[in-house]
Amino acid sequence: MGYTDQEKDIEAIRRKQAIQEVLRRKEAQEHLISFTRYTYQDFVVNSHHQAIAKALEKVEAGLCRRLMIFMPPRHGKSELASRRFPAWFMGKHPNQPIITASYGQELSSDFGREVRNIVDSQEYKAVFPEVTLSADASAAHKWKIEDHRGEYFAVGIGTATTGRGAKILLIDDPHKNREEADSLIERERVWGWYRSTAYTRLMPQGAIILIMTRWHDDDLAGRLIKQAEGDPNIPNWEIISLPAEAGLNDPLGRKEGEALWPEWYNKADLLERKAVLGHRDYMALYQQEPTINEGSYFQREWFGEYDRDELPPTDYLRFYACSDYATSERKGADYTVHAVFALDAQDQIYVIDVWRDRKQPNDWIEAAIGFMQRYRPVVWAEERGQILNSIGPFLQQRMKEEGVFCYREQYTPSKDKTVRARSIQGRAQMGMVFFPKKAPWKNELIEELVKFPAAKHDDFVDAFSLLGVMLDNLKGGKPEAPPMQNLEPRNFTFQEMRDRAKRRARGLRSAREAPIAGYHGPLNIPDDQNYWELSDS
Secondary structure, three states: OOEEEEHHHHHHHEEEEEEHHHHHHHHHOOOOOHHHHHHOOOOOOOOOHHHHHHHHHHHOOOOEEEEEOOOOOOOHHEEEEHHHHHHHHHHOOOOEEEEEEEOOOHHHHHHHHHHHHOOOOOOHHHHHOOEEOOOOOOOOOOEOOOOOOOEEEEEEEOOOOOOOOOOEEEEEEOOOHHHHHHHHHHHHHHHHHHHHHHHHHEEEEOOOOEOOOOOOOOOHHHHHHHHHOOOOOOOOOEEEEEEOOOOOOOOOOOOOOOEEEOOOOHHHHHHHHHHHHHHHHHHOOOOOOOOOHHHHHHOOOOOOOEHHHOOHHHHHOEEEEEEOOOOOOOOOOOOOEEEEEEEEOOOEEEEEEEEOOOOOOHHHHHHHHHHHHOOOEEEEEEOOOOOHHHHHHHHHHHHHOOOOOOOOEEEEEOHHHHHHHHHHHHHOOOOOOOEOOOOOOHHHHHHHHOOOOOOOOOOHHHHHHHHHHHHOOOOOOOOOOOOOOOOOOOOOOOOHHHHHHHHOOOOOOOOEEEEEEEEOOOOOOOOOOOOHOOOOO
């Protein structure tokens, strides 16, 4: 039975479509953008997506081992790099393991679930028919490829990855928000996890991909860049940094000020975001240019350092202490701070010791007692208020029980914290404030000072300001005694004795002690002459 002309045309169309489908699948196997379009038909591709995909393809081919991608929020970086790329890479390398990480386990598991769903989709099976999920791939954060060694493991920053290796270590947004990025403790936590946990899982010739929005110049990306620049043994990072508004020498060839994705975020949208976010957050989130937000009250270079052996002897210092009280143990709440300072004869201020924590009153009362016993401050300054009224009797009772005697003085500070800070600003500006070089709290406290009043916490600034309030009434240490001189016994000259008598007549102390006892010989003083006009000549 022969085919009609219409049937022949339909068959030709089917063959053409089948050929086009085979070509599409082949393209999806070879190129990340094609794979993304095939598995996510609504994905809108822009030039910045092409740039990211090209860099990720170099990672897959083994031509790039260290890649950073910086881009504004909601511009498709996670869709390409954290969802489509892992699935595409596992299709091409089903025996290679991947570890992905984000600031929290929940977000990381969400990425894992989405990658798993891509691998389990009909579109994926059409592109990589030999790659299927294992039968027990029910967990979102860990699953394997059937009959292959490849596995996917998603963790939160800080989570252990013991026993697992990674051909690809992919980190997406290691810092949750501005608060965590501004926290030195949080940045140290992320840095410690990267060095001691994540990096150690990397297999030989493995690759690291860091995808993030820049929050801080000292964030994970900032530290990794500095580390690579300072050590020739560490591979350099290839950096794809795409600001929302083009600058000079834009990597995409845009004109200065041109939007990155004008179809989604045009110039008016970006101006609105700049107005809402403020300069600092807009520059970090949208322009990938983090700036140090240091206040106008304290400058980092004002503060000096000292080693313990450089301090004057304690006999020549006067110790003072200040407290800023808080009662909550809740994470994010204010800290209670006890700070001990010493003043030398030149009224230079040495920060001696600091206790800073979120504890119940009984804990920080004991901390205060310990400081009183150890340093015996002349005055302990406190803010007058409800907290002091409630815990004051307990502190007084504990002092009696421990036999600690320290004069405590209460102050009513200004409600405006910037006004309080002025009291100590002058000394700091003159370079008269010193921190101990090796104190574990030094960097965090200096950072709090230089970011005041923008920092979330200012408890140390409050305690420091109390010292400033006391400054007018404080007495510095006594000067060190001059070194002893080897004095040779000798007689005073007549001129020295006359000068000594003049000083005593005016009620002044004598410059020297009495003459050495012994025989001095007779003094032939002519009669009828004025004693005060005599000389040795």
